[in-house]
Amino acid sequence: xxxxxxxxxxxxxxxxxxxxxxxxxxxxxxxxxxxxxxxxxxxxxxxxxxxxxxxxxxxxxxxxxxxxxxxxxxxxxxxxxxxxxxxxxxxxxxxxxxxxxxxxxxxxxxxxxxxxxxxxxxxxxxxxxxxxxxxxxxxxxxxxxxxxxxxxxxxxxxxxxxxxxxxxxxxxxxxxxxxxxxxxxxxxxxxxxxxxxxxxxxxxxxxxxxxxxxxxxxxxxxxxxxxxxxxxxxxxxxxxxxxxxxxxxxxxxxxxxxxxxxxxxxxxxxxxxxxxxxxxxxxxxxxxxxxxxxxxxxxxxxxxxxxxxxxxxxxxxxxxxxxxx
Amino acid sequence: xxxxxxxxxxxxxxxxxxxxxxxxxxxxxxxxxxxxxxxxxxxxxxxxxxxxxxxxxxxxxxxxxxxxxxxxxxxxxxxxxxxxxxxxxxxxxxxxxxxxxxxxxxxxxxxxxxxxxxxxxxxxxxxxxxxxxxxxxxxxxxxxxxxxxxxxxxxxxxxxxxxxxxxxxxxxxxxxxxxxxxxxxxxxxxxxxxxxxxxxxxxxxxxxxxxxxxxxxxxxxxxxxxxxxxxxxxxxxxxxxxxxxxxxxxxxxxxxxxxxxxxxxxxxxxxxxxxxxxxxxxxxxxxxxxxxxxxxxxxxxxxxxxxxxxxxxxxxxxxxxxxxxxxxxxxxxxxxxxxxxxxxxxxxxxxxxxx
Numbered sequence: 001x002x003x004x005x006x007x008x009x010x011x012x013x014x015x016x017x018x019x020x021x022x023x024x025x026x027x028x029x030x031x032x033x034x035x036x037x038x039x040x041x042x043x044x045x046x047x048x049x050x051x052x053x054x055x056x057x058x059x060x061x062x063x064x065x066x067x068x069x070x071x072x073x074x075x076x077x078x079x080x081x082x083x084x085x086x087x088x089x090x091x092x093x094x095x096x097x098x099x100x101x102x103x104x105x106x107x108x109x110x111x112x113x114x115x116x117x118x119x120x121x122x123x124x125x126x127x128x129x130x131x132x133x134x135x136x137x138x139x140x141x142x143x144x145x146x147x148x149x150x151x152x153x154x155x156x157x158x159x160x161x162x163x164x165x166x167x168x169x170x171x172x173x174x175x176x177x178x179x180x181x182x183x184x185x186x187x188x189x190x191x192x193x194x195x196x197x198x199x200x201x202x203x204x205x206x207x208x209x210x211x212x213x214x215x216x217x218x219x220x221x222x223x224x225x226x227x228x229x230x231x232x233x234x235x236x237x238x239x240x241x242x243x244x245x246x247x248x249x250x251x252x253x254x255x256x257x258x259x260x261x262x263x264x265x266x267x268x269x270x271x272x273x274x275x276x277x278x279x280x281x282x283x284x285x286x287x288x289x290x291x292x293x294x295x296x297x298x299x300x301x302x303x304x305x306x307x308x309x310x311x312x313x314x315x316x317x318x319x320x321x322x323x324x325x
Numbered sequence: 326x327x328x329x330x331x332x333x334x335x336x337x338x339x340x341x342x343x344x345x346x347x348x349x350x351x352x353x354x355x356x357x358x359x360x361x362x363x364x365x366x367x368x369x370x371x372x373x374x375x376x377x378x379x380x381x382x383x384x385x386x387x388x389x390x391x392x393x394x395x396x397x398x399x400x401x402x403x404x405x406x407x408x409x410x411x412x413x414x415x416x417x418x419x420x421x422x423x424x425x426x427x428x429x430x431x432x433x434x435x436x437x438x439x440x441x442x443x444x445x446x447x448x449x450x451x452x453x454x455x456x457x458x459x460x461x462x463x464x465x466x467x468x469x470x471x472x473x474x475x476x477x478x479x480x481x482x483x484x485x486x487x488x489x490x491x492x493x494x495x496x497x498x499x500x501x502x503x504x505x506x507x508x509x510x511x512x513x514x515x516x517x518x519x520x521x522x523x524x525x526x527x528x529x530x531x532x533x534x535x536x537x538x539x540x541x542x543x544x545x546x547x548x549x550x551x552x553x554x555x556x557x558x559x560x561x562x563x564x565x566x567x568x569x570x571x572x573x574x575x576x577x578x579x580x581x582x583x584x585x586x587x588x589x590x591x592x593x594x595x596x597x598x599x600x601x602x603x604x605x606x607x608x609x610x611x612x613x614x615x616x617x618x619x620x621x622x623x624x625x626x627x628x629x630x631x632x633x634x635x636x637x638x639x640x641x642x643x644x645x646x647x648x649x650x651x652x653x654x655x656x657x658x659x660x661x662x663x664x665x666x667x668x669x670x671x672x673x674x675x676x677x678x679x680x
Contacts (some may be wrong), residue, residue, distance in 0.1 A: 017465055025478075045645045050476060056505070056508075057501075057504055057505060057508050059500055059501040059505070060506070061467065061497060061498055062467050062470065062498070062501035062502060062504070062505045063465070065464065065466070065467020065468055065470060065471055065498065065502070066467065066470055066471040066474060066499075066505065067466040068468050068469065069417075069469065069470055069472040069473070069474065069475065070471045070472075070474060070475050071470015071471070071481070072456070072468065072471065072472055072475070073471070073472055073474075073475025073476070073478075074352070074475070075475060075478070083553070091466055092461055092498075093464065095465070096461060097464055097468070102663060102664065103444075103660070103663050103664055103667075104444075104447045104457055104666070105447045105448060105449055105456075105457060106444050106445060106447060106448035107448070107663055108448050108449045108451075109448075109456070110480070111447070137458065138477065140662055141664060142665070166665045166666055194544075194669055241457075241669035241670070241671055241672065242672065245670070246672075269345070276671075293454075293539055
C-alpha cells in the first residue's frame with residue numbers, strides 16, 4: 001500500500017495499464033513531454049516511449065477521431081481533453097462516433113477508448129474549465145460516464161475503464177486532484193463500473209452524490225449528526241449507468257432522499273436518479289426527493305463561485321426540508 | 326524572392342489527365358501499368374457500378390431501397406481509387422462511397438441493407454477492411470487518420486483512404502485530419518471527389534480557394550488534382566500517393582474533379598440548380614465511354630461485352646436485393662444487446678417492455 005493523492009492514483013492506473021497491455025496509448029495536448037497540464041501523465045513518456053505516450057496538435061475533434069481510428073485498429077487509446085469545456089469540439093467523436101460504433105457495425109468494430117477530462121469548480125479557473133457536463137454525455141447511449149471521488153476509486157475505476165471494451169468518459173475533479181492522500185494498493189485492481197458505494201451508513205436520510213459533492217455531503221452529514229440526524233451517503237462513482245439497486249436499498253431503509261450535484265439543477269444526473277427512485281421505490285418514500293444543485297445559470301464567474309456551488313449549509317437545509325415534510 | 330502569400334496561389338492547379346475524352350492516352354508517362362485483364366476488369370466494374378446505380382434509383386422509387394446517394398458519373402473516382410489499393414488497405418467512406426466498399430469486399434446485399442436501415446448492413450465481414458458509410462461529413466477523415474496511425478505503429482505497410490466531397494472540404498474535421506496526418510507523417514490518402522455541388526451549393530460558394538488541392542498547403546502535405554472523369558489518372562494518382570505512404574513519406578490530398586449525373590439524393594431535384602447545358606457538357610466527359618473507347622481501340626472490348634456486363638449486373642442486383650429483403654427482421658432486444666459488450670442492468674430490463 002502507498003499513500004497517494006487522486007492525481008497520483010490516476011497516473012499509477014495508467015502506468016499499470018501501459019505496462020500490462022502494449023495496446024494502451026495515451027495522447028492529448030501536452031500529455032507527453034511535460035506530462036500534462038496537471039502532471040497526471042508525468043514520467044510516462046519517459047518510461048514507455050513516444051510511440052505510447054505522445055503530444056498531439058491542438059484540436060480536440062481530431063484527438064477524438066484519432067482515438068476512434070486507433071480503437072478500430074485494436075489499440076486501447078486514452079485520449080485526454082485538456083479541460084471539460086473543450087469536449088464540445090470533440091463531442092461528435094465521443095457521443096456519435098465512439099459511442100455508436102459497436103451498434104452501427106453489429107459488433108464488428110468497437111471503441112475501447114477512455115476520454116479523460118478534468119472538470120469541477122472551486123479552483124477559480126478561467127471560463128469553461130470547470131463546468132459539470134456529465135449530463136450531456138450521460139444522455140448519450142453507448143458511452144459510460146465515471147466520476148471518482150477519492151484516490152482508491154480513481155485508480156480502480158480508471159483501470160476498469162481502460163479494460164472496458166466500450167467507451168468511457170472519465171471525469172476528474174480538479175478540486176480533488178491534490179485534496180488528500182489515501183491508501184492505494186500498488187498492484188493492479190479494479191473497481192466495478194456501474195457500481196455505487198455507500199461511503200457513510202445512516203438510517204434517517206439518503207444523500208446521493210458524486211465527485212466533490214461526496215465530500216461536501218460528508219461535511220453536512222457531520223453537522224446533521226450533531227442534531228441527531230443520521231445521513232447515509234451514496235457515492236454514485238458511475239453516473240451512467242446509475243446503480244439504482246444500491247440507491248433503492250438505502251431508500252427502503254431511510255425512506256427519505258436528496259440528490260446533491262455540482263451541475264446546474266436542470267443538468268447533471270440528479271433528475272434521472274429521482275425518476276428512477278420514483279419508478280422503483282415510491283412506496284418507501286415519506287417525502288419527495290429533492291435536488292441540491294447549482295442554479296440554472298451559466299457556470300459562475302470565479303469571484304462568485306463559492307456562493308454558487310452547493311455547500312454543506314444548502315445540503316443541511318435540504319435534508320431538514322425532507323425530514324420535516 | 327517568393328511572391329507575397331496572397332499572390333502565390335491565385336492560379337489553379339493543373340489536373341492530371343491520362344486518357345482524353347476521345348479515349349486516347351495523351352500522357353504516356355503517367356499511364357498506370359495495367360494488364361489486359363486488369364483493363365477489362367476496370368471496364369467491368371465501371372459498367373457494373375453504373376447499371377447498379379440505375380437499378381438502385383428505381384428500387385428507391387419502388388420503396389425497396391431507403392437512403393441512397395446516386396453515383397453515376399463518379400465511376401472513375403470510385404472504382405479507380407479503390408482499384409489502386411490492396412485488400413488490406415483500409416477504406417473510410419462518406420455516405421456516397423458505397424461502390425468503393427462493395428469493390429473492397431462488402432457484399433452487395435449488405436449495401437442494400439444499409440440503405441434500407443438494417444443493422445446487418447454495417448456488420449462488415451471479418452476480412453474486409455472498411456468502415457460503414459459515414460453520415461457526419463468529415464468524421465470519417467479523422468478515423469482514417471487514426472487507422473493510418475495504427476498501421477504505422479504496427480509497422481504494417483498499408484494505407485488508409487478516406488473520401489469526402491467538395492462541400493466536406495469546408496469542415497473543420499477535414500483540416501484537422503490533414504494537419505494531424507501531416508504532423509505524424511501518416512500513411513493516409515485524403516480523396517476528395519469534387520463533383521461541383523454540395524446538394525445545391527456550387528463549389529464556388531464553398532471557398533475562395535482555386536482548388537481543393539491547394540488546401541494541402543495549409544497542412545504542409547502533398548496536394549494533387551486529377552481529372553476525375555479519367556480512371557487512369559485516378560489510378561495513377563492513388564498509386565503514387567499509396568507508394569509515398571507505404572514508404573513512410575506521409576499523406577496526400579487528392580482532388581478529383583468529377584460530376585454526378587444524377588441529383589444529390591433521391592429526394593433532391595437537380596434541375597432547380599443545374600442547367601441542361603452544364604449536364605450535357607459533363608455527359609461528354611463520361612468516364613465509362615472513355616475507357617470503352619480505349620479498350621475497343623485495343624481490341625479488348627465490344628458492345629457485346631458492355632451488354633453482358635449490364636445483364637450480369639442487373640441479375641446480381643436482383644439477386645442481392647432479394648437477399649436483403651429476406652434478411653431476418655431486427656428486434657429491440659437485438660439492438661439492446663449490441664450496445665455494449667455487457668449490457669447494463671437497467672438497459673437489460675428495458676427489453677421486457679418489447680416482449
